[in-house]
Amino acid sequence: MRERMSRRQVLGIGGALGVVALGGLSSAAALSRRPASTGAVLRSAVPLPPAFAVPLPIPSVLSGAEIEIVQREVTAEILPGVPTRLWTYGGTFPGPTIESHRGRAVTVAHRNELPVPTVVHLHGGRTPAESDGYPTDLVLPAGWGHMGHGMHDPRAVTSEVTRSYTFPLDQRATMLWYHDHRMDFTAPAIWRGLAGMHIVRDSAEESLGLPSGVRELPLMIADRAFAADGSLAYPSIDPTLQMQHGVQEPYIAGVLGDVILVNGAPWPVHEVDAARYRLRILNASNARHYDLEAVLDDGRRLDLVQIGADQGLLRAPVIHRNLPIAPAERYDVILDFGQVPLGSRVRIVNRLGSGRTRDVMAFSVVRKAADSSRIPEVLSDDLPEWQRSEAVRVRDFSFRAGQMGDGHGWLIGGQAFAPDRTDVTTRLGDVEIWRLVADVHHPVHLHLVGFRVLSRGGRAPLPHDAGLKDTVSLRPGESAEIITRFDGYRGRYLFHCHNAEHEDMGMMANLEIT
Template sequence: MRRRHFIGGAALGVTGLAGVSLPLLAAARRAADGESPGRLLTSRAELPRPYDVPLPVPRTLTPASGAAADVYEIVQQPAELEILPGLRTPAWTYGGTFPGPTLVSRTGRRTLVRHRNTLPQPTVTHLHGGHTPAHSDGYPTDVILPADGRITAERALAAMTHGMPGHGAPAGVGGIAGGERTHTYPMDQRAATLWYHDHRMSWTGLGVWRGLAGFHLVHDDEEERLPLPRGERDIPLMITDRAFEEDGSFRYPLIDAGLTRPGVTDAYMDGVLGDVVLVNGAPWPVHRTPRVRHRLRLLNASNARPYRLRFDPQPAGGDAFVQIGSDGGLLERPVRHDALRLGPGERFDVVVDFSRWPPGAGVRLVNTLARGGAREVMEFRIAGGPAREDAGAPDRLSRIERLDPGRAVVTRDFRFRQGKDGWTVNDRMYRPGRALARPALGEVEIWRFTTSLHHPVHVHLNHFQVLARNGGAPGPYDAGWKDTVDLPPTQSVEVAVRFTDYDGTYMLHCHNLEHEDMGMMADFITG
């Protein structure tokens, strides 16, 4: 079944499925597990038992601090990692680890991050959630070539084609960099949990799958005045799914193992799902936890898999998760949940009180959207005895400016669906340099996203506020400032957005990385 015929037969409208698409769509998803989009890729390696491997916490990188800025140096490099016990996994890494090292910035203090690429492939680095000048945003053709010169700029651009020969990409906003690039982040934004990852056009799915992802945390005075859990009780958790070959290497369904043509095989075009859940790079880890409150910074860094996270057993009275923040930082007030749904790219900042479980309890974090191995995520083992408690989640967290939809100067529609040759926004596959919108800096706009299948939508430059879902109220996970919003099939979301500070070319796209790689992106130009 050829790629073009598959997508053409499965073309969808927002209100329903074309009749011809049903058997093909069912065939593409017959190996999916549970309610997740995409297709399950099963491991061939011997897998460990869940909850045997200790939870690792990514190391925090120390910057070189000067009078004007904090400067970080990151070498993008191959590494062999012991992810599955007893096996070695060749990975593409930031600084030799997966996840990469955690970067820490402070609101209002400029951060410079110098990336040097010693990998065998070009890369692009995007700070997801960063309020960033266009030249440092990680436009998908702003590649850093390998430092050894093995790949020319012409060859790098020719390879970014969505699998359609003859459609090479132009150089992007920041141009081609030979070996290294310095990204400038003014950090004129609130405290928040950000992350950085590969963003190369047509190759993002492979780059992230092989290890190119890490946390970037931003702190400010407002956050630090609150009595939130700190230190070892403030834990970033990067949740991903992967599949492994028998020798421990990452398994991924490339259409071309020689890496000259991008894309995955036809069966995986709706997204690649792994059968092993990694948390901070460890399979189904366990964390020994004192009976006190912890702050968990939850990030869904999977290529395509959404999660509905729930504790098993639930604490007496429910409401195990006290949400204090979203993609763009603190909420005004805490929101309590029994479960959390995270689409790819979304972050949820929560406080969990582990004193609500008895000493010695094993508390599993499970994904109720999946069956099999992908249902299990990690376990917290509750230490015995009481512990001194000095942290919590106050009733008032922050003050958030409300964007007034009544002052919107325009409403724009963005339709995310399949076309005859790939995934599209407004019936067009991505073409660098072709803008679908030109918002004016400082003006409020309403953007309406509608979907055919499941699409998590991500907007660069500024965060937005969800106004409505399907014409009704926002959903239970839409509070606060967002940069990624998860849309189940045939749904719509309206958001209010206002772009500020930086003119230039930016992106909106689906954060299902296989959809993104197959054309579901669009430029917009601010000014």
């Protein structure tokens, strides 16, 4: 018989294992990001203004069947007293908000006066492939000449200086957004200012009696960081954005700024009536996620009544205390300032932020006012009802880090993006279920179509997954099932992660609809 361990030995070894286990768990707790976040923060080198001092700007509005936008570099004052060079649509950041009507085609002629090629994508648009802004369909600036423009792609349609995009807008009323989608350089281009909002309306929505006019606010939330000279800081490998793409190693998971802008103003404040407001919220950040809540100074929280998702109105309102929003997602939300005492301040805060990135913006309730708006119990009855049994195909995709060429990249199904490789081919009209699995945060976006979230993490979707979406936010280790019908137009489209840094570093794939 073997010798038994002495009590002393047992206690010694057991104690040592216990200490190691505790040490391991407490260092995991101390070193990990709780809550999890994907990306690295870039710190500004200029003094930052106090929160809730700058008024909220409302972008100018363009409408009509023919619109012209000049993409040009301007100097603007984002932080008070600090001049900042920006790349803009029409001279402002955000670019002008385009107002349009369902089924009425809009042609937008873009003229590129920037020093680099550009291409415009209307995010969430049901757009023919030739106007969808494929990353290699570049508009070259004057004098670009022989310089290279990204990966080889025999199907690319490049043009010089100008290009017209036609958007039929045969789709549900909602808020879309337009931004640069240039191959390999999307993230720095959006960061420098190439983003704007685009609203599609229809008569059904207009008849609901939702808050409108000055009580409807498009809100583009985006984080940025500022260099010592006032320019927008960004860790590009090639700051001219002409030849080499990508960001410096510490930022490959995403670039997070330390200044939160809403409609291009830092932590702005907006004076409101004591009435319902319709907030059309877009997260146009490259990598930052928010979990928004509306808090009064006494700590009381206002309900966020969600009436719409990425692709238009929900069937019925969904009430949230807090609302997570990933890059490129939109929420249509009603806030009722009539519920709070006159003179109150309602702060919109980000529960995922820390320090100054916890604040987003504020509303000052300054005026008593009549409010004839309402939130109907039934908002829409035209949401598609795809059933699992209708799906002709189920596809699985992993979104994860991996090797790309010589360096780190981000892969879909183990592969980095190649314009000349078709990853998914489907027939026009087919219903498919896609099952998406992520390693870290990946907001997954499909061009052309809206989809419904069937499940998340193997369980029922979360309350904010309601309605028709075009971007689904996967958290670390999370998965989701989505269902959609690929209809609208044939041609070459994309699906990709909308963390803009991931997108530039391989996390995109081709979707061919035949």
